[in-house]
Amino acid sequence: MNNFVVKGKIVDILQREIYSGSVHIKEGKIEKIVPEDVEEKNYIMPGFTDSHVHIESSMLTPQNFGWLTVSHGTVAVVTDPHEIANVMGKKGINFMMDNGKKSPLKLFFTVPSCVPATPFDVSGDLVTSADVKKMLETGKFVGLSEMMNVPGVLFKDSEVLAKLQSAKDCGVPVDGHAPGLSGDALLKYIKSGITNDHECSDLKEAEEKLSAGMKIIIREGSAARNYEALKPLIKTSSDEVMFCTDDSHPDDIIHLGHIDKIVRRAVADGYDLFDVMKIACINPVKYYNLKVGTLQKGDPADFIVVKDLHDFKVQQNYINGIKVFDASFPEKRECSVADSTVCINKFNHNRIVASELKKEVNKCTTVISLTDGELLTAPYEYHPEKPLKNMESDIKNDILKIVYINRYRNGKPQVSFIKGFNLKKGAIASSVSHDSHNILSVGCSDKDITKAVNRLIEEKGGLTVSIEGKTHALPLPVGGIMSDKKGEEVAARYSELCDYVRQMGCSLRAPFMTLSFMSLVVIPEIKIGEKGLFSYSKFNWLK
Ligand SMILES: [Fe+2]
Secondary structure (H helix, E strand, C coil), X not given: CCCEEEEEEEEECCCCEEEEEEEEEECCEEEEEEECCCCCCCEEECCEEEEEECHHHHCECHHHHHHHHHHHXXXXXXXXCHHHHHHHHHHHHHHHHHHHCCCCCEEEEEECCCCCCCCCCCCCCCCCHHHHHHHHHCCCEEEEEEECCHHHHHCCCHHHHHHHHHHHHHCCCEEEXXXXXXXXXXXXXXXXXXXXXXXXXXHHHHHHHHHCCCEEEEEEXXXXXXXXXXXXXXXXXXXXXXXXXXXXXXXXXXXXXXXXXXXXXXXXXXXXXXXXXXXXXXXXXXXXXXXXXXXXXXXXXXXXXXXXXXXCCEEEEEECCEEEEECCCCCCCCCCCCXXXXXXXXXXXXCCCHHHHCCCECCCEEEEEECCCCCCXXXXXXXXXXXXXXXXXXXXXXXXXXXXXXXXXXXXXXXXXXXXXXXXXXXXXXXXXXXXXXXXXXXXXXXXXXXXXXXXXXXXXEEEEEECCEEEEEECCECCCEECCCHHHHHHHHHHHHXXXXXXXXXXXXXXXXXXXXXXXXXXXXXXXXXXXEECCCCEECC
C-alpha cells in the first residue's frame, strides 16, 4: 500500500478550523497531520456519508453506484437492501453485500425490517424475525432498517417485537419510518427502541420528534424532497440531524449530485459551514458507529480534496488511503461487470394477451387520481359517457388503464384506471414497483399495454415503452430492478425512455418513478395491487 502526502487547506470539522498543512498517509491510515505553509490551495476534508439509501433505486448495482457517487465526494453510505430483499430475500441481501465488495465506497448495511411491506403485498420472498436475528448476530450490519409497520409496533405484533428485540440485543440502532406520527403514538413508537426518522415532510413534525429524542434525517432524493421544509434544523439542531437521499436516480446523481448537492444548497442558504459539514460528514459516522475516517490522526484515510467550500467540486476522493476518484482522469474506473453472478433474478410470468385486459365499465367507477411530484393519490369518481363492454381509455378526460401483474407467478392481471398521466398514445410498463416489484403498466390501448408488458417479460424486468408499433426498453436483469451497466449508460437510456414518454403527451416530471409508487399501499390513498384497488384509509381492498 502506498504511503503518500497530500497538501492543502485542511478542514478540521471537529475543531471547527481550517489551516494550511500536509496529511501524511501510511498503510491506509492517517499517520499524522502537520500544520505548515504549503502552496496548494485545494481543501482537504472528510468525505460525505449518505445515512439512508436504497441503492437499488438508482437501478445500479452497489459496485456501479459506488463508482458514480465517489465522484461526488461520497465515502460511505448506510444502505437498506429492502428492495432486492422483497424480490429475493436473503439471497438478494447477500448479493448486495458481495457485489458491494467491488464498490470503492464503504457500504454499511442495515437488515430489512419489513419484507414484505404489508400482509397485502405479494413479494418474491420474505425476511422473518428469525432471519433478522441471524443476520444481526453476524455483526455485519449496523442497524435494523426502517420500521414501516407502525401499527405492528403500537399494537405489539409479536414478529415486530422480536425484530426490535434482536436489534436491542445486538446493540444496533433501529431506523424509523413514521410519516405524520405524533402525540402518544409517537412516544410509544420511540419507546420501543426506534431512534431516528427520515420521513418528516413538515418542520413541526420534525421538531416534535426531535424533542421526543429522535434524530432526524433530512431527505433530499429523487422521489421525496424534504430539504426546503426541514432546513431550519441545520441551525437549531446540528448535532441531531443527518442527510440522506433514500432513493436517487442515476441521472439525478450525475446532474444534481449526491449528498454534495444538499451540502451546496445548505451553504448557499447561508447556514454555518461547519454545521453543514458536521451533518454531512461526522454525524452519521458517530450515530451508526461507522468505521469511516473523519480526518483525524490514526483514522482510516477517508477524505476528499475539493476546490472550494461553496461548490465542493471534488478533485480527488480517497478511501482507506486509495485514490478512488481523480477529476483529472474521471473515466478511470472499474465498472459494469455483466457476469453470471450479477444477473440474479426471480421472474416467472408468461406473456399476456390483450383479451386479459378487458374491463367492463357501465357506471360510476373509482379511479386513482395522482398529482405530479407527490406520492399521495386520491380517489376520483369517473362517469363514463356510455356503458362499455371493454373500456381501453378515455384520453379526452385523461382516464387511462392501469394494470398490475404479479411477476412471481402466473395469474390474472388486475385492471383499473388512473387519472394524471395524460398519455395521448402508447403505454409504459415497469418492474420497479415499491415494495414488491411486481409489474405495473399504464397506457392508452390494450394493444400497447400488452406490448409494453410483454417486452418487460421478455427482458425479465426493466422499464419499457410501447409507441407507434415499436417497443423500447431499459433492461434491469439484476432482480428485475437493477442494471448491470455503468451509471452513465443507465442514466442515458433512462433519459431516452423519459423523452419518449413526454412525446406521448405525459407531462409528469418522472413518469416511471410515479408509476413505481402506484402499488405501494403504505402511502395513502388509492393504490392498485394483488386484488384490485386498495384504500389506505380502510386499509383494505375496495370492493
Ligand atoms: Fe427508505
